[in-house]
Amino acid sequence: MAVISGRPARGALLPSRLVSLGNSRTGSLVVFIIRRILWLIPILFFVITITFVLMHLAPGSPWDKNGGRQLSQTVVNNLNARYGLNKPVYQQYGLYLWNVAHFDFGLSYQYQGKTVSALLLEGWKYTATLGTLAFLLIVPVGVSLGVLAALRQNTRIDYITMGFSTFAASFPNFVVGMLMVVAFSVLLYKWTQGSFFLPSADFALDDHLVLPVITLALFPIAYTARLTRASTLETIRQDYIRTAWAKGLPERLVVIKHVLKNSLIPVVTTLGPLFAFLVTGSVIVEQIFNIPGIGRAFVTAVASYDYPMILGTSILFAIVIAIANLVVDVLYVFIDPRVRLT
């Protein structure tokens, strides 16, 4: 983006960036987005290659049974032929890349006759619900806690909010999840009647979601609150905020129109990594709360050497994270006109 155009063009009174906004910025934004989408390809290629190579370094075969009678050699040979495991590794790799390019992720080894895409689609419902609810909780709660603490700096509200955030940011989420299960489902069983969660019960998309969503959201809320507080504190010391106060604007207007608009810019940058965190977090939370989502499917796939499933899940997660980062980067350009496109 051309920030400084050298000579004062039309409307010399306007800041130069407004002048250049008209033509070059839109153009370079399109180039930027296209470049970022193309950047997905090497990332996916890397993810596939690393995972593929690692899995073929593993000594076991997916047909090994944990104890008990092993499959006969004939059966193993047939299975290998069926899933293409009798070909040389480089051919398997090439074939896999070719199939992935056609959105074919292969058959799962552990569930007979099911494609990886179907399994992922099944689990996606749970994982996406969990992630979306957590996200909808994280942003408003985290931001308002942070702004509140900053506006009431060094009061009891500030101390309580920041004390909570420090704890929540350091306590790992599975520990928090465990302790909540102990508290609400075991010790308070008389009152809750297992309505939140029972470790032995099946999972459904109802009030069973309360504890998992809180578990997943707690750390990001704390993190967002701390970040928002810091950037809000920095913003309210600026001259233009003093001007806004001096004009006699009511607090609501100053905060919403002047403070938040600027103090939320750094918060937006963390939304990309937040998605990565939600992905990792879902693996843990789904494990604690027996949620049949993708995270748990990944753990079972890893445990049973279900190569196509492991690869499919890794690709899906990598795509989700990469797209989230892309969206955030583009959003950022719109929110903060000072950003340079690279």
Added chain:
Amino acid sequence: MAAIPVGALEQSADWEVPEQQIGLWQDAWHRFRRNRLAIVGATVVLLLVVIAITAPLLVHFKLIPDPYTQQVENIEVGPVTAGHLLGTDELGRDTFSRLLYGSRVSLAVGILVQFIILPIGLGIGLAAGYFGGRIDNILMRFTDIWYAFPDLLFVLVVVSVFQQYTFGNVIAQMVMIFGAIALVNWVGLARLVRGQVLSIKEKEFIEAARSSGSPPMKLILKHLLPNSLGPIIVTLTFGIPQAIFLEAVLSFIGFGIQPPTPTWGQMVNSGYESIYANPSSVVFPAIAIGFTLLAFSFIGDGLRDALDPRMRR
């Protein structure tokens, strides 16, 4: 510039000259000491280190029961029963002594992983920042791609692949898990070091050193490295709780150090199966993990405030 106000020179003579010169580290230590939470954190960690080192001695002198001995007559008893301070687990092993032993794995993971991260992150960051240009570009794109891979997934795949090679060998398992965790966590340090080098490289004293003929190695070791040491230490300190957390999660999912070696994550996992009968078998290791991480992040916060030159008076 002819007319210097009369008072100006006199005023400059009034500047406070400290009686005693305070060095960077001394100053940092002063500020660290003033941070109460950081001192609490440091005390907790120190205590943990002492516990981790002396745990076998405590067992030897029969101050705590052996963490591997199974007492079938005392399975899953609650706290403070039958000589078990925190009760026993599903195999009748003493929870308290398993908790003390678990600190060994957690501390080892937290600290040793940083020793693997340090050379990787430092090497890549220094090379990218110092040489710049194409080397920087290649290294940073590599770092970006690496960063796109969700860390827990990568560690899980690595551990599941190499688990069979290390079966029954605790040391090999540890090396594998440390390596896997370090492999996903060096990126942050590499980026930080690169940024530090890039900003310091432009400073006048580097130019002075270069123009007086310092060879590149000397420039890196004597100027660039010492000046970015503060942020590096802070990043590594914050890396400790991260590594402990990843190991605990791995153990919890069942891919960590294999039983019977006690680790906190594993204790949470096995306690979870009998959570109704004996909730304390989950609560104690969970709290141990939580407070250890809290202590390390207090230290990290304290160090950051103490070493960040922008926060100087």
